[in-house]
Amino acid sequence: MSSMFDLPAGMNRRHFMSHLAGSAAMAAPATAFTNSLLANATDLKKRHKAAILLWMGGGPSTMDLWDLKPGAPTGGQFKQISTSADGVAICEHLPMMAKQMHHMSIVRSMSTREADHMRGRYYMHTGYVPNPNVEHPGYGSVISHELAEQVSGLEIPPCVSVGSGSVGPGFLGMTWAPFVVDSNGNVRNLDMGIDPTRLDQRLRMLETIENKFIGEKRGGSAEDHKKVIDKTVKLMTSKQMEAFKVMKEPKEVQEKYGTTGFGRGCLLARRLVEAGVPFVEVDLGGWDMHADIFPTLADRKLPELDKAMAALVSDLADRGMLDDTAIIWMGEFSRTPNINGGGGRDHWARSWSVVVGGAGFKRGVVVGETSSDGKEVVTEPYSSQDVMASVLKSLGISLETTFTAKNGRPMKIANSGKVIKELFS
Amino acid sequence: MVWTTRIFPRSQPFRRSAWPVVGLCLLLAAGVQAAGPAEGEHFGIAQVKFINEQIAAGWADVGLKPSDAATDAEWCRRVHLDIIGRIPSLVELQAFVADSSPSKRPDLVDRLLGDDFIDDYARNWTDVWTTVLIGRDVENEMVSRPGMRQYLRRSFSKNIPYDRFMEELVTATGANANRKDVDGFNGAANFLTGKMEENGIQATAKTAQIFLGMQVQCTQCHNHPFNKGKQNQFWELNAFFRQVRSLRRFDGTRDIQWIELVDEDFPGEGGNAEEAELYYELRNGLMKVAYPVFVDGTEISRSGYVPRTVEGSGEIGANRRRELADLMKASPLMPKAIVNRMWGHFLGYGFTRPIDDLGEHNPPSHPELLDGLAERFRQQSFDLKELIRWIVLSRPYALSSKASKGNQRDDPSLGEKPKFTHFYLRQMRAEDLYESLLIATEADQSRGGEEAAKKKDQWLSQFVIAFGTDEGDDSTTFNGSIPQVLMMFNGDLIKQATNTGKGGFLDRVAKSDMKNAAKITTLYQSALARHPSPKEVSAANEMLVARKGDAIGALQDIWWAVLNSNEFIINH
Numbered sequence: 001m002s003s004m005f006d007l008p009a010g011m012n013r014r015h016f017m018s019h020l021a022g023s024a025a026m027a028a029p030a031t032a033f034t035n036s037l038l039a040n041a042t043d044l045k046k047r048h049k050a051a052i053l054l055w056m057g058g059g060p061s062t063m064d065l066w067d068l069k070p071g072a073p074t075g076g077q078f079k080q081i082s083t084s085a086d087g088v089a090i091c092e093h094l095p096m097m098a099k100q101m102h103h104m105s106i107v108r109s110m111s112t113r114e115a116d117h118m119r120g121r122y123y124m125h126t127g128y129v130p131n132p133n134v135e136h137p138g139y140g141s142v143i144s145h146e147l148a149e150q151v152s153g154l155e156i157p158p159c160v161s162v163g164s165g166s167v168g169p170g171f172l173g174m175t176w177a178p179f180v181v182d183s184n185g186n187v188r189n190l191d192m193g194i195d196p197t198r199l200d201q202r203l204r205m206l207e208t209i210e211n212k213f214i215g216e217k218r219g220g221s222a223e224d225h226k227k228v229i230d231k232t233v234k235l236m237t238s239k240q241m242e243a244f245k246v247m248k249e250p251k252e253v254q255e256k257y258g259t260t261g262f263g264r265g266c267l268l269a270r271r272l273v274e275a276g277v278p279f280v281e282v283d284l285g286g287w288d289m290h291a292d293i294f295p296t297l298a299d300r301k302l303p304e305l306d307k308a309m310a311a312l313v314s315d316l317a318d319r320g321m322l323d324d325t326a327i328i329w330m331g332e333f334s335r336t337p338n339i340n341g342g343g344g345r346d347h348w349a350r351s352w353s354v355v356v357g358g359a360g361f362k363r364g365v366v367v368g369e370t371s372s373d374g375k376e377v378v379t380e381p382y383s384s385q386d387v388m389a390s391v392l393k394s395l396g397i398s399l400e401t402t403f404t405a406k407n408g409r410p411m412k413i414a415n416s417g418k419v420i421k422e423l424f425s
Numbered sequence: 426m427v428w429t430t431r432i433f434p435r436s437q438p439f440r441r442s443a444w445p446v447v448g449l450c451l452l453l454a455a456g457v458q459a460a461g462p463a464e465g466e467h468f469g470i471a472q473v474k475f476i477n478e479q480i481a482a483g484w485a486d487v488g489l490k491p492s493d494a495a496t497d498a499e500w501c502r503r504v505h506l507d508i509i510g511r512i513p514s515l516v517e518l519q520a521f522v523a524d525s526s527p528s529k530r531p532d533l534v535d536r537l538l539g540d541d542f543i544d545d546y547a548r549n550w551t552d553v554w555t556t557v558l559i560g561r562d563v564e565n566e567m568v569s570r571p572g573m574r575q576y577l578r579r580s581f582s583k584n585i586p587y588d589r590f591m592e593e594l595v596t597a598t599g600a601n602a603n604r605k606d607v608d609g610f611n612g613a614a615n616f617l618t619g620k621m622e623e624n625g626i627q628a629t630a631k632t633a634q635i636f637l638g639m640q641v642q643c644t645q646c647h648n649h650p651f652n653k654g655k656q657n658q659f660w661e662l663n664a665f666f667r668q669v670r671s672l673r674r675f676d677g678t679r680d681i682q683w684i685e686l687v688d689e690d691f692p693g694e695g696g697n698a699e700e701a702e703l704y705y706e707l708r709n710g711l712m713k714v715a716y717p718v719f720v721d722g723t724e725i726s727r728s729g730y731v732p733r734t735v736e737g738s739g740e741i742g743a744n745r746r747r748e749l750a751d752l753m754k755a756s757p758l759m760p761k762a763i764v765n766r767m768w769g770h771f772l773g774y775g776f777t778r779p780i781d782d783l784g785e786h787n788p789p790s791h792p793e794l795l796d797g798l799a800e801r802f803r804q805q806s807f808d809l810k811e812l813i814r815w816i817v818l819s820r821p822y823a824l825s826s827k828a829s830k831g832n833q834r835d836d837p838s839l840g841e842k843p844k845f846t847h848f849y850l851r852q853m854r855a856e857d858l859y860e861s862l863l864i865a866t867e868a869d870q871s872r873g874g875e876e877a878a879k880k881k882d883q884w885l886s887q888f889v890i891a892f893g894t895d896e897g898d899d900s901t902t903f904n905g906s907i908p909q910v911l912m913m914f915n916g917d918l919i920k921q922a923t924n925t926g927k928g929g930f931l932d933r934v935a936k937s938d939m940k941n942a943a944k945i946t947t948l949y950q951s952a953l954a955r956h957p958s959p960k961e962v963s964a965a966n967e968m969l970v971a972r973k974g975d976a977i978g979a980l981q982d983i984w985w986a987v988l989n990s991n992e993f994i995i996n997h
Contacts, residue, residue: 116642157907174906177906177907179906179907179908180906180908187908187911188887188908188911188912188916189908189915190911190915191915192914192915193915198971198982201967201968201971201982202982202985202986203986205964205968205982205983205986206985206989206990208960208961208964209961209986209987209990209991210990210991212960212961213990213991213992213995214991216827217828218826218827218828218850218995218997219826219838219849220836221838221850221852221995222850222991222992222995225991225994225995226991228906228907228909228910229910229989231907232907232910232911232914236911290622290623338710405840406838406840408839
């Protein structure tokens, strides 16, 4: 491996660490920041569970992708095609995904109530409707919190969001906040440009000030600030940061995922999971198609999605990672079966689809059914909580887990959602 | 004001020429940790007395005791951050702390609200309201941020009454960008230019949310499941926006050059402009009709014609947005919404959470105080500076942020309603941080102008996240995140703030004839508005030793640590 991380010229990581060890030995007692600088630098090679959420911001029209109604007045312009999963048909504009559907399953019986972007986004990420008195943790924070023990040597953030803000960590605290990067994996301001001994001295000075303020008992945010600093220091000096360098992938791999933002984001997700990160969210926005939905889907959105998602699924399968990695494809809601005057579809939460696969999920099946016009779920309806409970189960996370919110109230993981049994054999 | 003549002979002369007097100021300030004003102090302002009584009654109700008063320096830092969006300069701080006048707090507030700080004041509230009105997305071609800012700067410089401010935004017409080749510039138009898609759904939702504290966006599609909001209410309010057109103007190129907001006749969806109706769809697919009806049930003319004189019939038509603005001005919700917003700005939490939801399902923590302040704000002709004065001179605003045994359980971050027994910590906004770094390093150059604002936008954009929806929802990763710490550790701004170049802040401190201890104190005062503790002094001395006589290098390290501390970035 070439330069592992940004250091002053002529200095490698071992040299850097020995500098720190020397300076820390002189200082007594060693500080928490310094300890984190010296934290073990072991590689994370052992198997671990992970989840990748493909977030479709804006609300994709799932009846044009995964649950087509050809011939119905609401059915739109697309035909369906058969797939590698027996009896499962999807949109003609997802031909590459059609070859991967034996790895994935469709839940066609989602029925939710939040059809406002921000509310829907919150609800689908947390399993809870927004509540002014409690901030609930999103998928990434819950999963990385629960899987953190599996990856104890991880020096980079356990919850990464590519190209989107995801939803915050809520009462789990800023330690579990999504780390947001762009799809090129660029992390800004990583290099201080001073020698490590001096960095260490600065950090000790800083810690003196931080501790004084924390000791004055003015509120939790003083301590939270210090925790984030600790994590930042860890990250700045970690060779695991190499995982973010998505442009170092061979050209043919990059081309397989597509040279789009979403394509690179999916490739970055695979690299991060390989490096030990237990949760990555990749954002593909722009689904809020109130007008001209069919050309927009056929010409722009679906090709981008199809290429990247199919590449991700097959790549994970080829590398033997799929059995440990859950993939979740969803947006905040779907779009109206009725096509509006502008050739678009509006917000709709009553009947729609999500797609899951990998990890402990049963693959290649369709769960649930909607009516012939797509306006009703005719089988047992499922909610955000149910999807979340199922994802957690696929990762081996106990659904008996209970968190304590800041106000002392116990909060059941996934808001007591029930597992979608058809997704498990 | 007395203050001006006594302490500051001119507006901002000290920042540049202050260096020689610093040593003297340090002497004056050393050890001064005067307690705040006496318990019942209201500076002869009835509204402040009202706030103090209402808040104290809230404490008594639940058996909580307030914390001690914040120190002068803490209060001084706070009031600068909240009113003008930056920490006080060293000189400003020291002058305030050294002042022994009993009226020094109201005097300082007068000053911050007066002519001396007019640019700082306008800049800060322009930042605040730009985010409220058009969000953080700098890419939106339907909005001119410079145009919006130009309007806001003018409004806050002139302190135009809040009801007029609201009216100007809601009724604006004209070109949204200030261009030499375009007549009729009106920056206020930018509030609505980007919100007129799909018959002005966003214009309706945001107007209700921002100016009336009503969350109606969900009732667009259905009756609200949790509050009294009804679908018809949304569309009846939406009917007020049906005469507005947001016209894209091109200039021989394919890119939008500017947007013109105009009022035109609304013929109604049935084609009869005398009875100009709209239709909306119920969840069961049925269509219902709506005419302009205000949220309190007041109906206006159904005519879709914009006002004109017609021969034989005289005046016909109605300007629906003007009618709406008049109804909003008279509505009790309007002053409540702004009082709640301002209280939240200064105290960290509003009376409701979120601050722009005053619906019946979301009762406020202090209903009588909210109503009483709203009423007094109306009586004061909607003068925002007066409202600010009342809040910052009140007792809850002057309390220490240190929780005491008697009020530890008052912690709104745990989901409880705030009781304001101590000052709640909060992080500076990104804008405050940016300006504070400039002030602390005396890098004070042409702040407040449009060029400076664009530069700041550029810097802020690294924290902005767009959510990919039509509504332009966005958020910021600034709060307590790793990217924020990385920026503070290594970013260009901090490199600039800690540079040791000739004539810069650190260079001047290093070269001054102060003793080492005084130099360190100068750094602490500049950033944290306090003296270093003995432990911090010895830590700083270790730094001097470690740098082996490189005094400016050591100061740089200490300065870096001070600026990166929780205490710097948290308003306390």
